[in-house]
Amino acid sequence: MISLPGLNLASQPVEPSTVPATTVQRTQDLAANTEYRFEVSFSRTLTVKLQSGTAEFFGTELAPSTTYTFQGTKGAIFTWHGCKLEIGGEVESDYVAEETPMMSCANLHFALESLRDRSVSSGSVEMGPRVLVVGPENSGKTSLVKTLTSYAVKSGRQPMVINLDPRQGMLSVPGSFSAAAYSSIVDIEEGWGSSPISGPSPIPVKMPLVYHYGLKDPEEGKVFKPLVTRMALAVTSRLEEDHASKQAGFIIDSSGAISQGKNGAYENIEHIVSEFSVNVLITLGSERLYSDLTRKFSSQNRDPSESVSVIRLDKSGGCVDRSEEYMRSLRHAQIREYFFGKGDETLAPSSQTADFADLNLFNILPGNDNHNAEYRPGDYDVSMAPIYEKVTPSVVAIQNKLLAVTMASPSDRQEVIRDASVRGYIYVADVDEVKKKVKLLSPQPGQTPGNAMVLGSWPEDVPGLVS
Numbered sequence: 001m002i003s004l005p006g007l008n009l010a011s012q013p014v015e016p017s018t019v020p021a022t023t024v025q026r027t028q029d030l031a032a033n034t035e036y037r038f039e040v041s042f043s044r045t046l047t048v049k050l051q052s053g054t055a056e057f058f059g060t061e062l063a064p065s066t067t068y069t070f071q072g073t074k075g076a077i078f079t080w081h082g083c084k085l086e087i088g089g090e091v092e093s094d095y096v097a098e099e100t101p102m103m104s105c106a107n108l109h110f111a112l113e114s115l116r117d118r119s120v121s122s123g124s125v126e127m128g129p130r131v132l133v134v135g136p137e138n139s140g141k142t143s144l145v146k147t148l149t150s151y152a153v154k155s156g157r158q159p160m161v162i163n164l165d166p167r168q169g170m171l172s173v174p175g176s177f178s179a180a181a182y183s184s185i186v187d188i189e190e191g192w193g194s195s196p197i198s199g200p201s202p203i204p205v206k207m208p209l210v211y212h213y214g215l216k217d218p219e220e221g222k223v224f225k226p227l228v229t230r231m232a233l234a235v236t237s238r239l240e241e242d243h244a245s246k247q248a249g250f251i252i253d254s255s256g257a258i259s260q261g262k263n264g265a266y267e268n269i270e271h272i273v274s275e276f277s278v279n280v281l282i283t284l285g286s287e288r289l290y291s292d293l294t295r296k297f298s299s300q301n302r303d304p305s306e307s308v309s310v311i312r313l314d315k316s317g318g319c320v321d322r323s324e325e326y327m328r329s330l331r332h333a334q335i336r337e338y339f340f341g342k343g344d345e346t347l348a349p350s351s352q353t354a355d356f357a358d359l360n361l362f363n364i365l366p367g368n369d370n371h372n373a374e375y376r377p378g379d380y381d382v383s384m385a386p387i388y389e390k391v392t393p394s395v396v397a398i399q400n401k402l403l404a405v406t407m408a409s410p411s412d413r414q415e416v417i418r419d420a421s422v423r424g425y426i427y428v429a430d431v432d433e434v435k436k437k438v439k440l441l442s443p444q445p446g447q448t449p450g451n452a453m454v455l456g457s458w459p460e461d462v463p464g465l466v467s
């Protein structure tokens, strides 16, 4: 537990799981090409130690004789050549699976490697593979992105990973979009991590690029397309400065919602493909999506240098549907970790008091689809419908909410605020309407910044973050 002077804050324990647990304590032999699958809730712990052989967790190799602790995780430990694991703790379920799609995943990795080699031999004139992973919810997109990233890093590359799924954050809180280059292995227990802005993180090379989306679903319209365009520009300019990452290319993780194909249209997929010049489009777990996208992209009369290869991968039998309750716990765990850290890497966020007048708050306006539909890159028409409304601080408006502190000034045009990157998130712990003061929790010490701060309906309020 971490106590904060002044606020008496403490990171909250998560609620106990209602699913009965099985206690496991055994040595598990895994034959070559099999995996140990498990589900552990947030209130229980599973430990795994590699006794002999080799094994990996979503592409990251387990170090021998090291005890890994999993909490609130659904995952699998795979072995190419066979191994012996020592397993302990409590799980909701676990079993060994003999059928996995890992061979297709490895083949895909080698195909991407040959595109990376081509970029190297072109002296970085050509960019490495530009990959987008799409598929329905829980089809294994994030797991595939993690595995391909780990394999690329193991091959000595520095790929960029871009998260355009607001349901889960990558190196930031849910509701944000982010991009980061990876050069060391993806940490097994941390996953993507969520706290580089507030403290040390084992994985990314540089600070990630973060933009605030603030809504649950890209198909809700509004700011999705403009932010994709903005992110594509930012990523492209980073890659121009960084040859190693340019050669490795990038992998984009997307939200299941954009793969639903409303009225046979995949507008948001097309927008991402065109803005990022995607040339490898991986579809997971849906025949129909594969067939629709193959038709769409092969029928477009493209210059061969701009052609898009659409690839179909089977969904792993290990993918599990996650209940809304689990997803909420996952989001809250990510937010808690952003401020307080995790395991040995605890962080000490600073508690700050600010006057209402110090806060320059903007809320994303609901139901304003025009902004998405009419948006064209480079379109900065001030006569367009407003994107945000100014918010007066009150308990109802901001208590228990996350505020995205943007790099923009409150007097900037709304499009500038929308396109501004996020320097960090702060949490509103308490609102005193009589004294007109707020208590804030910030990863960074110092004065509350006067920048434009944006809130939205996503992620939802986090009442249990501090007490």
Ligand SMILES: Nc1ncnc2c1ncn2[C@@H]1O[C@H](COP(=O)(O)OP(=O)(O)OP(=O)(O)O)[C@@H](O)[C@H]1O
Pocket: 037, 038, 073, 074, 075, 076, 135, 136, 137, 138, 139, 140, 141, 142, 143, 144, 165, 167, 168, 254, 255, 256, 316, 317, 318, 319, 320, 321, 322
């Ligand atoms: N082989 C596997 N064994 C066990 N669990 C797995 C396996 N592959 C994926 N999972 C788990 O299944 C769940 C869904 O997978 P994942 O998050 O990769 O899907 P997704 O398509 O990215 O989902 P979303 O669209 O909701 O972001 C996750 O909890 C993941 O850890």
